[in-house]
Amino acid sequence: GVGLLLFPTATKNLRRMWSFTSVLLLSIVMSFSVNLAVHQINSGSIYQYVWSWTINNDFSLEVGYLIDPLTSIMSILITTVGILVLIYSDNYMSHDQGYLRFFAYMSFFNTSMLGLVTSSNLIQIYIFWELVGMCSYLLIGFWFTRPSAANACQKAFVTNRVGDFGLLLGILGLYWITGSFEFRDLFEICNNLIYNNNNGTNFLFVSLCALFLFAGAVAKSAQFPLHVWL
Structure with a gap:
C-alpha cells in the first residue's frame, strides 16, 4: 500500500531528472560558448577542424566544425533560449503524458541547431x-x-x-x-x-x-x- 502511494511521486521525480539533465548539458555548452566568445573577441581567433575520409581518388567525405565569433554568438543564443524553454516547459508539461517525449524532441532540436551553426561545410x-x-x-x-x-x-x-x-x-x-x-x-x-x-x-x-x-x-x-x- 505504501508502495502504491509513493510510486506516482517516484515516477514524477524520475521523469523530471530528464529535464534536469537537459538543462545541465545546455548550461555547460552555454558556459563554454560564452568563454569561447570572450576569447575570440580578445584574440580574433577562428577554430576549424575537418575529418577527411578518402573513399577513392575522386571522392572524399569531410566532416568537421568551424567556430568563429558568429558561431559563438549563435551558440550562446541557442543555449540561452533553449534553457529558458526547458525550465518553463518543466512546469507547463509536468502533468502531460508526453512529458518525456517532449523533452526528447526539444533536446534533439537544440542539438540539431548547435550542429547547424558549427558546421564547416x-x-x-x-x-x-x-x-x-x-x-x-x-x-x-x-x-x-x-x-x-x-x-x-x-x-x-x-x-x-x-x-x-x-x-x-x-x-x-x-x-x-x-x-x-x-x-x-x-x-x-x-x-x-x-x-x-x-x-x-x-x-x-x-x-x-x-x-x-x-x-x-x-x-x-x-x-x-x-x-x-x-
Whole structure:
C-alpha cells in the first residue's frame, strides 16, 4: 500500500531528472560558448577542424566544425533560449503524458541547431537543416490526436519543402561553380570568380545561388510568402 502511494511521486521525480539533465548539458555548452566568445573577441581567433575520409581518388567525405565569433554568438543564443524553454516547459508539461517525449524532441532540436551553426561545410548545413525541420514537425504535431495540430504539422512540412528545395539548389549551384562545399574555399573562390569576371556572368550566377539559399531561410523562419505554416 505504501508502495502504491509513493510510486506516482517516484515516477514524477524520475521523469523530471530528464529535464534536469537537459538543462545541465545546455548550461555547460552555454558556459563554454560564452568563454569561447570572450576569447575570440580578445584574440580574433577562428577554430576549424575537418575529418577527411578518402573513399577513392575522386571522392572524399569531410566532416568537421568551424567556430568563429558568429558561431559563438549563435551558440550562446541557442543555449540561452533553449534553457529558458526547458525550465518553463518543466512546469507547463509536468502533468502531460508526453512529458518525456517532449523533452526528447526539444533536446534533439537544440542539438540539431548547435550542429547547424558549427558546421564547416554546406553538406553538414543541409543535414542539420533537415533535422531541425524534422524536430519542428514533431513539436508542431506534438498533440497529434488533435486535428488542428495534425493539420498544422502537415502544412509546415509541405511549406518547408519549398524552401528546402531552394536551399538544395543553392548548395548544388555553388558546388558546380566552385567545386567545394567548404565555407572557407567557397568564400575565396566566389570572391575570385566575381572580381575576375568582366561580363558579370559569375556574379549573376552566384547571386542566384544566394537567392536560393535565402529561400530556405525564408521558409524556415516563416517569412512572406512562405509564412502560412506558422
